[in-house]
Amino acid sequence: xxxxxxxxxxxxxxxxxxxxxxxxxxxxxxxxxxxxxxxxxxxxxxxxxxxxxxxxxxxxxxxxxxxxxxxxxxxxxxxxxxxxxxxxxxxxxxxxxxxxxxxxxxxxxxxxxxxxxxxxxxxxxxxxxxxxxxxxxxxxxxxxxxxxxxxxxxxxxxxxxxxxxxxxxxxxxxxxxxxxxxxxxxxxxxxxxxxxxxxxxxxxxxxxxxxxxxxxxxxxxxxxxxxxxxxxxxxxxxxxxxxxxxxxxxxxxxxxxxxxxxxxxxxxxxxxxxxxxxxxxxxxxxxxxxxxxxxxxxxxxxxxxxxxxxxxxxxxxxxxxxxxxxxxxxxxxxxxxxxxxxxxxxxxxxxxxxx
Ligand code: ADP
Numbered sequence: 066x067x068x069x070x071x072x073x074x075x076x077x078x079x080x081x082x083x084x085x086x087x088x089x090x091x092x093x094x095x096x097x098x099x100x101x102x103x104x105x106x107x108x109x110x111x112x113x114x115x116x117x118x119x120x121x122x123x124x125x126x127x128x129x130x131x132x133x134x135x136x137x138x139x140x141x142x143x144x145x146x147x148x149x150x151x152x153x154x155x156x157x158x159x160x161x162x163x164x165x166x167x168x169x170x171x172x173x174x175x176x177x178x179x180x181x182x183x184x185x186x187x188x189x190x191x192x193x194x195x196x197x198x199x200x201x202x203x204x205x206x207x208x209x210x211x212x213x214x215x216x217x218x219x220x221x222x223x224x225x226x227x228x229x230x231x232x233x234x235x236x237x238x239x240x241x242x243x244x245x246x247x248x249x250x251x252x253x254x255x256x257x258x259x260x261x262x263x264x265x266x267x268x269x270x271x272x273x274x275x276x277x278x279x280x281x282x283x284x285x286x287x288x289x290x291x292x293x294x295x296x297x298x299x300x301x302x303x304x305x306x307x308x309x310x311x312x313x314x315x316x317x318x319x320x321x322x323x324x325x326x327x328x329x330x331x332x333x334x335x336x337x338x339x340x341x342x343x344x345x346x347x348x349x350x351x352x353x354x355x356x357x358x359x360x361x362x363x364x365x366x367x368x369x370x371x372x373x374x375x376x377x378x379x380x381x382x383x384x385x386x387x388x389x390x391x392x393x394x395x396x397x398x399x400x401x402x403x404x405x406x407x408x409x410x411x412x413x414x415x416x417x418x419x420x
Pocket of ligand 1: 180182183184185186187188189190216290342343378379380381382384385386388389
C-alpha cells in the first residue's frame with residue numbers, strides 16, 4: 066500500500082517545534098510535501114536564525130517518515146526565511162508617470178500570461194511553464210500580477226515575506242528554479258485587496274521596478290483574468306514580447322478569450338499564441354479519453370484568428386494536486402505526460418526564439 070499524505074502528516078505532527086512549542090505541522094514548518102511512489106519529499110521552512118537549531122528536528126522528521134510502511138526514500142530540505150522587518154513598501158500607491166514602456170533591469174524578455182475569464186488554469190499554466198523554462202536552462206522569473214487572487218505563493222510553495230536590504234527594493238525568493246514575486250507575499254492571507262485601478266497600476270509598477278529580479282532570460286507575468294486596469298498598465302508601461310492566452314475549449318471561455326485578444330490587439334501587444342487547458346481527460350480507472358469541456362476549440366479559434374496554437378494541457382487530478390501542494394507538476398513529476406505537455410509548450414517558445 067502506498068503511503069498517504071495523512072499518514073505522513075500524522076507522524077510529523079508528533080514532532081515538537083522547539084521554537085514555538087507546538088508541533089512542526091501546526092507551526093506550518095512542513096511545506097511542499099510530495100509523494101511519488103515510495104519517495105517522499107518535503108521542505109521544512111524555518112526562520113534563518115533558527116536554522117542550526119532545526120537541523121536535529123529535520124533529522125528526526127526524516128527518520129519518522131522513513132519508518133512508515135510503503136516509504137522507500139525521504140528527502141527533507143531545510144530552508145530559511147528571515148524574520149526581519151518586511152520592506153517598507155508603499156504597495157498600493159498611485160502610479161508614477163513614466164516616459165515610455167520599459168523592462169525591469171536585467172530582464173531580457175517579458176511575456177504576459179492572460180485569460181479572458183477566471184478559473185481556466187492561467188496561473189497553473191504560468192507556474193508550470195515557468196518551472197519548465199527554468200528546467201530547460203532559461204533564467205526565469207514569475208510575477209504574480211493577479212492582485213485580486215494571488216495564487217502563485219501557494220502553487221509555487223513560497224511563504225514568508227520577501228527581504229529588503231535597503232527598505233526599498235525586494236529580494237525575490239526562488240522556488241523550483243524560478244525567481245518569483247507575488248502580492249500574496251506582501252499581504253496577509255485573509256487580507257482582501259480592494260484597491261481601485263490607479264492603485265493597482267502603482268502596485269504593478271512597484272512589483273516590476275522594485276523587485277531585484279537579477280539577470281533573467283524571461284519574466285512571465287501572471288495577469289488577472291479579463292481586460293482591466295492591470296492588463297492596460299502592463300501593456301502600456303512594459304516592453305512586452307507578447308501575450309499568451311490560456312483558454313479552456315468550450316465556447317463561453319473562448320468568447321471571453323476573444324475579448325482578451327481584441328484588447329491586446331488594440332494595445333498593439335503581439336499575441337504569442339493560445340494554450341488549451343483542461344483539453345482532455347483520461348479516466349484513471351478505464352483509460353478512456355473524455356472531453357469534459359469539449360476539445361480542440363482553442364486550436365480552431367487560434368487558426369481562425371491566424372495565430373499560433375502553442376499546445377494543449379490535459380485536465381488531470383495530478384496537475385491540481387501538485388499545484389495545491391506547492392510543487393507544480395513539472396517539478397514534482399517531470400517525466401509524467403502531464404508535465405511533458407507543459408515542457409512541450411516551453412520547448413516551443415524556445416524553438417521560436419522567444420526565450
Ligand atoms: P486561473 O488562474 O485561470 O484562475 P487556476 O490556475 O487558479 O486558474 O486554476 C483553477 C483551478 O483549476 C485550480 O484548482 C487548479 O489546480 C485547477 N486546474 C487548472 N488547470 C488544471 C488542469 N489542467 N487539470 C486539473 N486541474 C487544473
